[in-house]
Amino acid sequence: MLKTRNPVQLIPVLFLGVILLGTVLLMLPFARAGAGAAPLMTALFTSTSAVAVTGLIVVDTPTYWSQAGQWIIMALFQIGGFGIMTAATFLGLAVGRGVRLSDKMATQVERSRLDLGHGHEVLKLVLIITIAVEALVTLILTCRLRFFYDMEWADAAWHGLFHAISAFNNAGFSSFSDSVMGFQSDWLMLAPIMLAVIVTALGFPVMQELRAAPLQFRKWTLHTKITVTWTAVLLAAGFIAILWAEWANADTLGPMALGDKALNALLHSVMPRTAGFNSLDVSSFRDSTLAVNYVLMFIGGGSAGTAGGIKITTFVVLLAVVWSEIRGHRDASMFGRRFGTGIERQALSVAVLAASLIGAGAMGLLAFTDMDMKDALFEAISAFSTVGLSTGVTGDLPAPAQAIIIALMFIGRVGTITVATALALGAARKPYRFPEENPIVG
Structure with missing residues (x-):
């Protein structure tokens, strides 16, 4: 029986358990399309990428894995996207022991402290949203593929x-070898995928509040105001930057009509912040576009959802702190509310830990490969932020480099704060404080 006062302590263990189970299943001969079983490293990398809803792959999903193998992968990223907190809640409610969530318990989920109330209410909300969105997107995409592309109903x-499941869970896996590059001019294929990604990247607490008080900005909590507002800001900024940078690039947007340029620039503004679908050849992006992707991937999406990165709220809190210091204000605030010191320290810790891990990961990739710095940095950020975009180097990584990416995906999915919590079980606060003395800064 699991005994713990803090459900967050179970997150790394549960994630690891699902990854190992997925690895074993993918190593079975029936999971591979070709002869023999998949090697351990290939199965482990794919399982981690699926559970961490990242989308980075070392082998081509539709050709390397059998239909059964692809079903296993889909199940893994559905479980990963469903959320380990939801899984822990479900287990606690199902067996009536072990993990329990009390009424109005302040629960930490993926670096965000949220008041989500009863565990069964969380489970119900997630189930309703998951089934509704995935069913709707599945219906739209299926009809489009059947009637416009003349596919058989089964295919x-x-x-x-x-x-639909990959988009909703921000997984970025595709059943096509070229992701969604075959639909560059098709709004009815790309728009539903983008909308599914955006909705779930807001985070379940925001979705719950938007459902209860839609279009009532003044009634929203500060968390929802920040997430919704800055999601729009980042999407618009990314769209403009990518459209401008790639406008005349003959290998990406250059040959396209105006409408197609806008569609593909928008998709590539959505995907770096959370999911790994691509309609353009990322390896052909200009350096300025890669730099935009670095920023969008690092920030990520909303808290307590399937998005990765340091999260929007972390970025905005740090931005507000810097702005308040520049103006000489005592408190950092936004929308008429000031941030507490604890939240500011948490945001700083998440950002510094994330940047340190990404830097270490990039240096490790450079040590084991001959790739350029820009590719190593892109791969490291994409892995840690569980984005799944790549400049095309993932499949050529040697085993040590693959291990680095696996570690980054796992840590990025679990979250730097939850990892620290799990490693510091039972840590006691010091019963004293040192005298204050301030060094020179800057």
Whole structure:
């Protein structure tokens, strides 16, 4: 029986357990399309990427894995996207022991402290949203593939379901070898995928509040105001930056009509912040576009959802702190509310730990490969932020480099704060404080 006062302590263990189970299943001969079983490293990398809803791959999903193997992968990123906190809640409610969530318990989920109330209410909300969005997107994509691309119903339904679940869970896996590059001019294929990604990247607490008080900005909590507002800001900024940078690039947006340029620039503004679908060849991006992706991937999406990165609220809190210091204000604030010192320290810790891990990961990749710095940095940020975009180097990584990416995906999914919590079980606060003395800064 699991005994713990803090459900967050179970997150790394549960994630690791699902990853190992997925690895074993993918190593079985029936999971591979070709002869023999998949090697351990290939299975482990794919399982980690799926559970961490990242989307980085070392082998081509539709050709390397059998239909059964692809079903296993889809199940893994559905579980990963569903959320380890929800899984822990479900287990506690199902067996009536072990993990329990009390009424109005302040629960830490993926670096965010949220008041989500009863565990069964969380489970119900997640189930309703998951089923509704995935079913709707599956229906749209299936009909589009059947009637516009003349696919058989079975094939259309399979591809529609796979992409709907992958998009909703921000997984970035595709049942097509070229991701969604075959639909560069198709709004009815790309728009539902983008909308599913954006909705779930807001985070479940925001979705719950938007459902209860839609279009009532003044009634929203500070968390929801920040998440919704800055999601719009980042999407618009990313769209403009990518459209401008790639406008005349003959290998990306250059040959396209105006409408197609806008569609693909928008998709590549959505995906770096959370999911790994691509309609353009990322390896052909200009350096300025890669730099934009670095920033968008590092920030990520909303808290307590399937998005990765340091999260929007972390970025905004740090931005507010810097702005308040520049203006000489005592408190950092936004929308008429000031941030507490504890939240500011947490945001700083998350950002510094994330940057340190990404830097270490990039240096490790450089040590074991001959890739350029820009590719190593892109790969490290994409892995840690569980984005899944790549400049095309993932499949050529040697085993030590693959291990680095696996570690980054796992830590990035679990979250730097929850990892620290799990490693510091039972840590006691010091019963004293040192005298204050301030060094020179800057």
